[in-house]
Amino acid sequence: MGKAELPLHAPGTKTDRGYIGQSTPRANAKRLLQGRGTFVDDLRLPRIAHAVFFRSPHAHARIGRLNFSGALKAPGVIGVFDGRAVAEYCKPWVAVLGHLKGIKSPPQHAVAIGRACWQGEAVAAVVAETRAQAEDAAELIEAEWHELPVVTDMQAALEGKVVIHPELGDNICFQRQFVTEGFDEAFAKADVVVEETYDFGRHTGVCTEGRAILADYNAAEHTLTVHHATQAPHMMQDIFSRHLGIPESNVRVICRDIGGSFGIKVHVYPDEMATAALSVMLRRPVKFVADRLESFLTDIHAREHRVTVRLACTRDGDIIAFDLDDLTALGPYSVYPRTSGIEGNQVVNLTGGPYRHKQYRAKMYAVFTNKNVTCQYRAVGHPIAVALTEGVVDLAARKLGMDPAEFRRRNLIADDAYPYTFPSGIKFEKLSHHQCLDKLLALMDYERLRAEQAALREKGIHRGLGLAAMIEVTNPSPAFYGVGGARISAQDGATLRLDPAGMVNVLCSVTEQGQGTEGIFAQIAASVVGVSVERVRVTTGDTGVTPYGGGTWASRGAGIGGEAVLQAGKILRSNILDVAAAMLNEDKAKLDIVNNEVVDKLTGAAKATLAEIGRVAYFRPDTLPMKFQSELTVTRHYTPREYGFTFTNGIQASWVEVDVETGFVKLLKHWCVEDCGTIINPMLVDEQIRGGVVQGIGAALFEECLYGEDGQLQNGNLADYLVPMAGEMPDILVGHVETPTLGSELGAKGAGEAGTAGAPGAVMNAINDALAPLGARVAAMPFTPERILKALGKA
Amino acid sequence: MILNGVPVSRRILARQHLIDFLRDEMGLTGSHLGCEHGVCGTCTVRLDGRIVRGCLTLAVQANGKRVDTIEGLSDSGELAVLQQAFHVRNALQCGFCTPGMLMAAQDLIDQKRKLSREEIRAHLSGNYCRCTGYQSIVDAIEDVLNGQG
Numbered sequence: 001m002g003k004a005e006l007p008l009h010a011p012g013t014k015t016d017r018g019y020i021g022q023s024t025p026r027a028n029a030k031r032l033l034q035g036r037g038t039f040v041d042d043l044r045l046p047r048i049a050h051a052v053f054f055r056s057p058h059a060h061a062r063i064g065r066l067n068f069s070g071a072l073k074a075p076g077v078i079g080v081f082d083g084r085a086v087a088e089y090c091k092p093w094v095a096v097l098g099h100l101k102g103i104k105s106p107p108q109h110a111v112a113i114g115r116a117c118w119q120g121e122a123v124a125a126v127v128a129e130t131r132a133q134a135e136d137a138a139e140l141i142e143a144e145w146h147e148l149p150v151v152t153d154m155q156a157a158l159e160g161k162v163v164i165h166p167e168l169g170d171n172i173c174f175q176r177q178f179v180t181e182g183f184d185e186a187f188a189k190a191d192v193v194v195e196e197t198y199d200f201g202r203h204t205g206v207c208t209e210g211r212a213i214l215a216d217y218n219a220a221e222h223t224l225t226v227h228h229a230t231q232a233p234h235m236m237q238d239i240f241s242r243h244l245g246i247p248e249s250n251v252r253v254i255c256r257d258i259g260g261s262f263g264i265k266v267h268v269y270p271d272e273m274a275t276a277a278l279s280v281m282l283r284r285p286v287k288f289v290a291d292r293l294e295s296f297l298t299d300i301h302a303r304e305h306r307v308t309v310r311l312a313c314t315r316d317g318d319i320i321a322f323d324l325d326d327l328t329a330l331g332p333y334s335v336y337p338r339t340s341g342i343e344g345n346q347v348v349n350l351t352g353g354p355y356r357h358k359q360y361r362a363k364m365y366a367v368f369t370n371k372n373v374t375c376q377y378r379a380v381g382h383p384i385a386v387a388l389t390e391g392v393v394d395l396a397a398r399k400l401g402m403d404p405a406e407f408r409r410r411n412l413i414a415d416d417a418y419p420y421t422f423p424s425g426i427k428f429e430k431l432s433h434h435q436c437l438d439k440l441l442a443l444m445d446y447e448r449l450r451a452e453q454a455a456l457r458e459k460g461i462h463r464g465l466g467l468a469a470m471i472e473v474t475n476p477s478p479a480f481y482g483v484g485g486a487r488i489s490a491q492d493g494a495t496l497r498l499d500p501a502g503m504v505n506v507l508c509s510v511t512e513q514g515q516g517t518e519g520i521f522a523q524i525a526a527s528v529v530g531v532s533v534e535r536v537r538v539t540t541g542d543t544g545v546t547p548y549g550g551g552t553w554a555s556r557g558a559g560i561g562g563e564a565v566l567q568a569g570k571i572l573r574s575n576i577l578d579v580a581a582a583m584l585n586e587d588k589a590k591l592d593i594v595n596n597e598v599v600d601k602l603t604g605a606a607k608a609t610l611a612e613i614g615r616v617a618y619f620r621p622d623t624l625p626m627k628f629q630s631e632l633t634v635t636r637h638y639t640p641r642e643y644g645f646t647f648t649n650g651i652q653a654s655w656v657e658v659d660v661e662t663g664f665v666k667l668l669k670h671w672c673v674e675d676c677g678t679i680i681n682p683m684l685v686d687e688q689i690r691g692g693v694v695q696g697i698g699a700a701l702f703e704e705c706l707y708g709e710d711g712q713l714q715n716g717n718l719a720d721y722l723v724p725m726a727g728e729m730p731d732i733l734v735g736h737v738e739t740p741t742l743g744s745e746l747g748a749k750g751a752g753e754a755g756t757a758g759a760p761g762a763v764m765n766a767i768n769d770a771l772a773p774l775g776a777r778v779a780a781m782p783f784t785p786e787r788i789l790k791a792l793g794k795a
Numbered sequence: 796m797i798l799n800g801v802p803v804s805r806r807i808l809a810r811q812h813l814i815d816f817l818r819d820e821m822g823l824t825g826s827h828l829g830c831e832h833g834v835c836g837t838c839t840v841r842l843d844g845r846i847v848r849g850c851l852t853l854a855v856q857a858n859g860k861r862v863d864t865i866e867g868l869s870d871s872g873e874l875a876v877l878q879q880a881f882h883v884r885n886a887l888q889c890g891f892c893t894p895g896m897l898m899a900a901q902d903l904i905d906q907k908r909k910l911s912r913e914e915i916r917a918h919l920s921g922n923y924c925r926c927t928g929y930q931s932i933v934d935a936i937e938d939v940l941n942g943q944g
Contacts, residue, residue: 023885025882025883025885026885029881029882029885029887029890030882031890032887032889032890032893033869033878033881033882033887033890033893033897034825034865034866034869034878035823035824035825035826035864035865035866035869035893035894036825036866036869037825037890038824039824039827039891041818041824041827041828042818042824044822130819132815205925206925207889207891207925208827208829208835208837208889208891208892208923208924208925209827209829209889209891257889257890257891258889259827259889259890259891260888260889260891260925260926261889262925291831292829292830292831292832292835513888513889514887514888514889514890514891514926515888515926516885516888683884683885683931684885687885687886687888687927687928687930687931688888688926689928690927690928690929690930690931691888691925691926691927691928692928693928694927694928694929695925717830717832717834718830718832718834718835718923719832719834723923723925725919725920725921725922725923725929726915726916726917726919726920726922726924726929726932726933727916727917727919727920728920729916729928729929729930731912731930732928732930755928
């Protein structure tokens with residue numbers, strides 16, 4: 001094992017894929033299984049101090065006098081700071097992007113100055129010897145508040161009777177309108193038009209590990225080392241540098257183990273910026289870890305949308321057009337540096353995505369409210385776009401009396417239609433909707449389930465089957481952020497080094513949050529170089545060590561980081577063979593590397609171990625020809641360029657039973673067939689998809705951040721905010737179609753978000769399928785028992 | 796207390812939770828703090844042989860008792876079979892919930908009886924994992940239970 005011929009998707013050849021495609025257990029799981037990982041909160045440094053934040057209890061209020069005298073006298077307190085004090089060390093930011101035309105947001109400070117705009121916004125920082133002392137002291141802070149009018153309803157925000165930031169003129173952060181030529185005529189000619197309004201509940205990521213940062217400023221060197229639970233260490237390096245006034249190369253961001261992220265940990269958080277500033281102010285290490293209650297109040301929220309969508313089709317069942325009207329509620333600020341405009345923008349880009357209609361109109365408003373900020377969370381915009389598309393597609397099929405699977409088959413973009421440009425302007429390289437649909441229907445035994453459903457219906461058992469086809473953005477090019485002026489890297493790099501003992505050391509700029517990045521990089525490196533996977537060590541998440549890159553987001557780790565590893569591996573292999581050829585005085589073309597050894601390509605006879613190559617190259621280069629210099633450390637980078645995004649596709653199905661007396665939904669089974677291109681490790685992909693599905697099921701059935709009209713979060717704890725637990729979750733069957741992207745030799749497209757993208761729509765359609773004979777329908781997530789009973793006229 | 800088999804004596808504040816004692820006083824950072832209100836199960840440790848929430852147990856309640864953490868049970872080898880099954884099945888991603896999950900799972904294994912997947916799921920429903928779909932965890936536990944015959 002450990003030999004790969006490239007490219008992996010070379011047509012018509014029988015390719016040796018080495019470890020690629022194998023369910024190899026990942027090495028870095030071992031330390032986590034023994035509790036010997038290192039999360040930020042596990043680190044202990046000399047003179048460490050602990051920060052906690054005094055937060056606004058009001059959704060919108062002017063901050064009057066802040067009295068710190070009691071807090072300053074409390075045991076162990078090192079300092080108490082208001083927004084102005086922190087601002088001396090940390091410049092404010094404005095989260096806009098050049099290519100999101102018209103997006104606006106006011107300057108935001110690390111700690112609020114003068115006014116708090118959502119419940120939970122930090123208005124003072126307390127630093128003490130221990131976390132408990134800091135928390136005790138924070139309780140002694142006295143604050144005068146002058147409450148201001150609160151905007152929580154997004155329609156009211158849009159109407160703008162109360163404007164949160166008067167200097168901006170209105171509450172509209174970002175808007176986008178789009179229409180294809182000929183839309184009105186096409187819609188007017190439609191035989192059938194269906195329309196429905198969908199509500200999506202605001203929810204959040206609920207990582208098991210709260211946000212965490214340990215900033216360690218060294219005044220002598222004017223350097224800042226930040227141990228940070230972040231997905232994008234280089235992005236944070238740049239931001240700490242610019243906002244704290246420390247040269248970029250003096251800032252080092254280190255991510256050891258990270259307890260889940262899902263997009264939550266890829267943004268700039270004011271309390272984290274303040275923690276870094278406090279370390280500079282106090283010239284000592286300062287740590288902040290968000291507790292669970294703070295997490296609910298301040299981790300980005302997402303997906304609060306109210307969308308009306310119309311679908312026009314012919315009486316034969318051909319979809320002609322989609323018409324979208326989306327309103328989404330942000331917090332009081334656009335989130336830095338990715339902005340809060342992307343989610344709505346994605347809904348506009350992706351609605352109707354799997355289908356072959358030519359006409360599309362969209363209107364989207366993203367408005368400020370006095371609730372917690374919102375930003376990109378796993379599968380950004382996709383769960384909204386997929387659910388509303390698939391909801392209205394089912395509605396159309398029902399109106400036409402067509403089977404929902406057949407209706408989809410009729411309208412999905414044909415597998416031989418690529419490359420294809422979708423009406424919203426996005427381009428698809430190659431998708432496989434029909435292969436996925438066929439595979440899904442076979443996997444789930446669709447016909448049998450339909451028969452079972454009908455038979456049980458007679459007995460008063462209400463089961464439903466829901467389908468949701470999807471497309472998913474992966475591997476973004478610089479067109480996603482870079483063109484808009486954000487210093488967010490679309491490229492990533494990998495360094496591979498042959499160590500003297502014959503092992504391969506990999507350094508990569510893509511980070512690991514548990515998805516298995518390090519594991520698949522080891523598999524790729526082992527396969528390309530020709531070593532066994534146990535002989536590869538992988539390091540990620542350290543700006544002081546790895547090449548420069550974007551990190552982990554938008555399902556880009558395998559597709560971009562993996563390709564960088566592959567390209568570096570190819571050169572390292574070649575360079576090893578150069579050493580071998582020089583050492584053995586043989587023709588390089590006749591040598592190969594297999595199973596940790598240089599061998600004769602034709603006979604397979606062993607020539608030298610890699611340990612021998614390493615020994616000679618590093619310790620006895622005097623035995624090599626005079627002009628020969630070995631290069632056993634290689635760095636390569638990869639940037640996706642040809643397409644704006646590498647799209648993946650897939651389809652999910654949900655099988656549920658609705659108890660019409662209690663409104664409870666029992667999930668019986670879930671299926672997902674996905675095409676993520678080349679699969680590097682099926683075991684990792686499958687469970688990542690399952691985890692994504694479960695997160696999507698959470699959105700469909702349980703999760704919502706409930707705010708009162710006063711802007712108070714009413715369920716901001718794990719007892720009241722429900723997350724999916726093992727007991728309620730079904731077994732999830734995962735199937736694959738592999739259509740590698742030809743943009744890279746690896747061909748991987750990415751798999752991190754597909755599960756979350758499609759599951760809510762599938763569950764919604766399944767519930768509505770179960771309710772249909774009862775004349776009931778639900779369209780507001782999460783589908784709580786109360787909402788289902790209301791739909792049934794029972795509550 | 797007897798901590799991972801070794802007698803330990805400390806003066807502590809009455810209000811300190813067991814999980815904070817283990818992490819902050821003893822440096823046993825393998826057990827994590829997830830919600831601090833007893834829902835997520837990330838801080839699950841063993842007290843006199845029974846699994847408890849480290850965030851709902853005061854350290855003084857462990858006075859004179861036996862406390863076992865992920866570090867101790869890893870070194871003693873008690874969790875080795877389960878850990879191996881978790882590794883092979885990739886029944887973890889970020890690994891933050893894993894020590895607590897293993898504690899809960901071993902508690903089930905120790906009951907030494909055949910269990911359905913539903914029963915395994917029910918037993919784990921006090922342990923929150925955001926990364927996996929729980930399926931690989933159930934698979935790993937099922938493997939161990941079946942291996943036991």
